[in-house]
Amino acid sequence: MDNNEVLNSNLLRARIVRLEYDDVTESEVRRLILEEEGKAPPENITIYHSDDIDGIKNSGVYSGFDGTVIHFYDEIKGINQMYTIVRGSEKSEKDSWKSKDWIYNAMGIGAGQSDAQYQDTLNFQTEVSKQIRKNISNKTPLESYGLAHSLGGNNSMNAQLTKGIFDKLYVFNPAHPSVYHLANLDIEFMLNIMNKFGIENDIIQLHTIPPDELVAFGEEYYKSRMDESSIQRLIVKEEMLYGMLKMPGFMDIGEAEIVSTIDGRDGIEKVAAAIPDEVIFAFQEYLSDYADVYNQEGFDGFFREMTGIRPGLMDAISDLREIRSRETPYTLQSFVDRVGASARLTFHTILSLKPTIERLKETIPQVLSFVRNLRTHLPDIVEVMVEQEIITFEQGQELVEAVKSLEAELNGMHSDVNKLLTLYQTNVMFIPIGVLLDDFLFEFETFGKRLEKVNKDWATIQTHTSTIVDYFHVSAEAHTMDHIIAYLGKESGSDIYKVYDPESNDMIYVHDGLTSEALLDKLANVDLFGAVGKTGRTNRSGGQEVYVNISSSIRIFQKGKEVCANVLMELTRMQQTYERDVLGDDERRKQRLRQQIHQMEQNPNVYQRQFFGQATQVYSIRRISVQEFIPALPQTITDPFEEFFHQYRKDLRQTMTLIEEMRVAIETLFEHDEHISNIFKYA
Structure with a gap:
């Protein structure tokens, strides 16, 4: 771990990656750094989103790529670091039902036939690097780091293996690199494979190479061309993608910390290992036939070409079935009489379905071949799942x-x-046209019934795999960033640990070994303590456990200081105005009056005419002495002002005391933890 990295802990990096699934903002980045590091974040933080980069989301076919770059810059401290976050798989795209990420998982990682998100990863990194270098001086070299999860980990690792775009890459539960995918991405790697094993550039021929030999060659090839420590992996043993390492073609590359987080769960390694290579290869080869249309037309073209089903097929078959429900067989005349005005529409419907039927002749055998292969090996796979108690024997x-x-x-x-x-x-x-029409309608009806039966079989498969889904659900949960963050928060294993709210991303400190009732009573008497976050003032088990939402308390602390500072500034301004315009004006008037009195006493002859008029030649003023009395401002004016300022300053002191008591109470609860103290210090 490099101490000069701004994001210098796995927990902080994991929380930043988790932020990518919502929205990365400067304020949230600052908050997470403050909470996890207990220090002030760099002064200059700039956020770049892939949405704003030309050539990614504006391209003809959007791959599903999403990413963010966080740039930290401080020339005085020598900080010039960019962190590229590549988002992992999502169930569906924003504002769409289409699972583009998971289709890319199959086409790219699985079949090794698509490079769209990999290319977008490289383009995003390159374009943002150019913008950063354009906007800042070159005195401090730009350091590049990668952060990623799941599919994002695969894209980032592929980019690091082939182009070395990061000084260091940190990935969490990544989808591991595949030699079949890399052979498609990296022409030099493919040429070396061809030279080593004597094959042509063809995925089918790649599958003729024993997978273990190909993987060993791939790992040796890339390890000899890079510093393996530049890829740091944190992997939960029980998560679903870890089992993929047991499948053919996936490489174990980069330094890895493998952790076990779920007691009594071995993950899916044994199930993955039970799937024969030929089934995996059949799946890869099956999908590879649709790689071109997927790369050119995206999900819509892929689905259409894979199934051969055009929009409206089922509706058309349903309409034809309704026609056949009438009296048959037909003569041309009886058909026209009975079907009437819809006769032409019926002919048109039958003719319009011909291209779809021709396409189905090509696609059904391919699907059938894959299902037949799966059916052949399914008993062995089921046997392992029964042995692992994933499903019962009857369900299998x-x-x-x-x-x-x-x-x-x-x-x-x-x-x-x-x-x-x-x-x-x-x-x-x-052949009579009525008989021909009847044959057409009969065959369409038969085909429709079979299609319905296929749907029922699929529903049965889904029903009887519910326990498998439940089993994999645990592995899927272990795959998530929330699970990783929860593990890292509890990693110390002490009486004090951290948990994180998955909705708000708030950090919550937990004291699990509190025994001092006196301290609990003291905390209970701090009014603001009860307002710390939605977890409440205390949430104890047997009077021993206390939860404190540190994120919420920091917001209260920061907002409280901000409000107090604003109130103090406004109160000071008002008091200055009062002193200047009320008290100051009174004092200025008194000063002018005293000056006038002094002038009279020093120059009495000036006032000769004012006192004696025309008798100035008879009388002469030798001296003037003024006995002045200038009363103070009436209390009816000053008292309301003084009371106003007194009460506001009193309330302000009380508020500041409450905020400070909250800070002291939290620090006391966690035994004056230096990290907690620093959070409040820099908040």
Whole structure:
């Protein structure tokens, strides 16, 4: 760990990465640094979002990439650091149901056939670096660090392996780099593979190489070209992606801290290891056929090409089924009589479905091949899941039967498609059109029923995999940044530890070994203590456990100081105005009066005419003596002002005392923890 890094702890880095899933702002970054480091953050912090970079979200096909750069700069302290945060997978895109991140997981990481998010990672890093260098002097070299989670970890690790764009990269529960994906991203790596193993540039030929040999070659290749310590990984053993290391093609590269956070849970390593290589390869090869359309048209094109289903297929089949429910067989005349005005529409519907049926002839065998391969190996996979007590034996058998049924229905659908294509080629000169129409409608109805049965089989599979989903749900939770942050907060294992509110990202200190009832009573008497965060004043188990929302208390402390400072400034301004315009004016008037009296006493002859008029030649003033009495301002004027200022200053002192008591109470509770003291010091 480099002490000169602004973000110099795993817990702080993890909280910053977690922030990326919401919104990274300068104020939040400052707050997290203050809370975790107990020191003032750098003065200059600039935030760059990928939304604002041309060529990423404005491109024709948006890959799902999201990222943020935080730039810290202080020329005097020699700080010039940029932290590139690459967001991990999301269930769906913002304002969309489409799971573009997870499609990229399959197409990129799984099949190794897409580089869109990898390229966006490189572009984002390059463009922001240019902007930073343009905006600041070159006296302090720019240091580059990476922070990432999940899919973001995969994109960042691939960028580090191939281009070395970071001085150091910190990743949490990353999706591990795949040799198959890197062979697609890195032409030099692929050329070395071709030279080493004597193959052509083809994913199918890559699969002919024993996976262990290919992975060993890939790890040796990249480790020889980089400092492995430049990639720092924190991995929860029980999380779902850690099990992927047991699957073919994934590399274990970079320095790793592997932690166990869930007692009695081994993760999914054994399940992942039970999936045969040929099933993984079949999945990769199956998806690779759709890589081009995915890269060009994104999710919409991928879904259309993979299924062969165009919009409106099910609606069209439903309409044709309704027509056939009427009397059959048809003659041309009876068809026209019974169907009436919809006859032309029926012909049009049947003809419009031909391209879809032709496409289904190509796609169904591919899906069928994958399902057949899965069905062949499923009993062995189920056996491991039963052994791991993920599912029961009965659930495993029902799952196998549902997949068998799915295979059978796909076989039937393939047969139906071939029959329909034969009917399209039938010459109407040799068969009555009514019979031909009846055959068409019959086959479409049969196909529709099979499609419905496929949906039912899929629903059965989902039902009987609910326990699997529950099992994987724990692994999925262990994958999240909230889980990592919770683990890091409790890592010390002492009576005092930290937990974090996943909604507000607030830091909460927990004292789990408090025994002093006197201290509890003292804390209870601090009025502001009860307002510290939504966790309440105290939340104890048997009178022993106390929670304090430090983030909320800091907000109260900062806001309280700010309000008090503003009140004091305004009160001072008002008092100065009072002293100048009321007391000062009275004093100035008195001073002018005294000056006039003094002038009269010093120059009495000046006032000769004013006292004696025309008799100045008879009488002469030799001396004037004024016995003055100038009363003070009436209390009716001064008392309201003095009382006003007295009460406000009293209230201000009380408020400042309460704020200070809150600080002292929290520091006392946590035994004058230097970190807590520093947080309040720099708040």
